[in-house]
Every structure is written in structure tokens, then in C-alpha cells.
Amino acid sequence: MSPVIAVLPGDGIGPEVIREGLKVLKAIEKAFGHRFEIREAPIGGCAYDEFGDPLPEGTMEVCRGSDAILMGAVGGPKWDQLGLDKRPEQALLRIRKEFGCFANLRPIIVYPALAGVSPLKSERIRQGINILLVRELTGGLYYGKPKERTSLGNGFRAVDTMEYTTAEIERIARVAFETARKRRKKVTSIDKANILETSRLWRETVERVGKGYPDVALDHVLVDVGAMKLVTQPQDFDVIVTENTFGDILSDEGAVLAGSLGMLPSGSISTGRIAYYEPVHGSAPDIAGQRKANPLGSILTVAMMLTYSFNLLQEAGAIERAVEWVLNQDYRTVDIMEPGKKLVATDEMGDLVADRIGRER
């Protein structure tokens, strides 16, 4: 039986970048003789418009019946006025929680061909940057209760709650140490232990889990210092592990170091069988439908899915090599464009990667 992939294109540029991701998946099917069954379902603002819910039950049903979930992007100005529980973003939070997607892996890689579009000085990236940011995805401020607003006569009082348990920290720490073992064997845990109680528990727990990995070096960095070091000494990082909100912020910072948010894929390890994959960029409504979006984040997300859900390492490698080849041939979408390079549209970029996979085999 072929593996089932729930595909949730979403809003804005989501559908157009997912289309290119699937085009590349087709090229892999053809080149390697696989078959995947694709089941599309609505999510986000478009689902709200149609069903009054950004994550309709029918979509959850499709996800439950799948082996992996591939998501595009959600949200846009059209839905900004909705209450918190109807906002398109809620769909993501619910999916992540429902399927236990607690460890979000966000690789921050500066391709040599893109060194010129990185805001970093070239001497800072000469040694290459290859960081794996492991973001806790189902806890912290995003989910903690109470989360509410109460009236105070002259205004309001709003509360969000940052909350972590030992067990939640242990499992994400283990993911960080295990992945570091397959890399350069270094974990940097980022917290705010000088201020936050959750961070103190985080630091103690990561430290204790680290004792079980004597071959992996561990250091702790405060989040403000970490944000700075990511810019001044990016080559010092191997695996970064951090809580949900810090990970959200630092991964966007990391992504622009790599040249563009449009390049960054992500995949989430879950407690269950079904894992969840999404490019890190948002729905970018300002450029939607104009063939300007960079599909490489989505294409590389498909590679992560092949690696982590289906253990198809050769196939994932073929995608990664094809992306690198296309960049080395000077093809660029507008977000990574430089003088003298060849500007291509979203679908042309997808064609180039897909063709290369077919030719290489």
C-alpha cells in the first residue's frame, strides 16, 4: 500500500509553493519507482470561509488517515479581525497539539551559492553555517492556561501563561542530543534562566538529560545573548534546543541569515505515527498568486518528510542535491535575486528542481 500524505495547502502563497513541492515529489516517484497517495484538504482562512472553522473536522479526518501531514501556510489580512479561536493560526496550533508534534526541526543552512544574499559579512559565513534549531512546539506560551483578557474599568488585563513540565523538557532534550550525535555533537540550550522559572526547570532538566550523552558537548546560553551570537558567531552552533516562543523568534532570525525565509523547511517529530511538515515562511499575502514566492522551502520540506517519515534517505538527498545544483546554476526567485543571476518564477523553480532529479537518475 502506498503511504498517504495529507496535503493542506492553506492560504496566500501556501497553495503555489505546495504545488511545487508535490511536483518534485512526483519526480521522485518517477525516478525511484515509488507511489504516494495525496489527499488534499482545506486549512486556515480559506477553510474558515467555507466551513466557519480554520480546521474543519473533515480535514482532521484526512489527517488522521494519513502517514504524514504536509502543510503550506495559513493566515492573511482578511482574517486578522477574527477572535483568537477562529484565526487561521489556531488551525496550526490545534494540528500540532492533536498529533503530538512536540519537536520541530528547523535546519538553518547557508548555501555557498547564496552567501551574497545573506545579511552577514562574507568572512562570517566562510566556514559555512549549518545549524539545526530544535524548537519545542506544543508547550510554553502558545498553549499555557490561563490565556485571557479581563476588563478593568479603565482598560483590560491580559494574561498568557508560560508553562513546562519536566517530561516535556526531557523529551525535547533527548531529540536534541540524539540528533547532535549524528552531527557535530554539540547542543546549545537557549533559555532565560536568569528571569523565568520555566527556564530554570528547562536548564536543570536539559543538564540532567545531557549526562546520558557524555559524547555530546552541552552549553547554555541566555536567549538575548543567543540572538546576538546567532549573528556574530553563527558557525559556533550545531544543534540549538529551545522552547516554543524563543524558537519561533530565533528561527526567523536564522532564516534570514541563510538568505531568505523562503528557503527554510521544517519537520516535526511527534509522539505518534503521524508527523507534520511545513515550510517556516508564512502565507505572504502581498505576493500571493504572482509567481514570486520561493518554493525551495516547501521543496526541502518534502525532502525532510521523505527522511523523517519514510526513511527514504537517498530520495531526500536527491532533492537536496537538485536544489543545490539549481542554485549553483544561478537560478533565483526574487527573494534571493542578485545582479547577474537568472530570475525565475515559482513554477519555473519547481520545474528546474524536478527536471534535475529526473536527469540525475
Ligand code: IPM
Ligand atoms: C511558525 C509560525 C507560526 C508559529 C504561526 C503562524 C502560528 O510563525 O511556524 O513559525 O508562531 O508557530
Ligand code: MN
Ligand atoms: Mn514563526
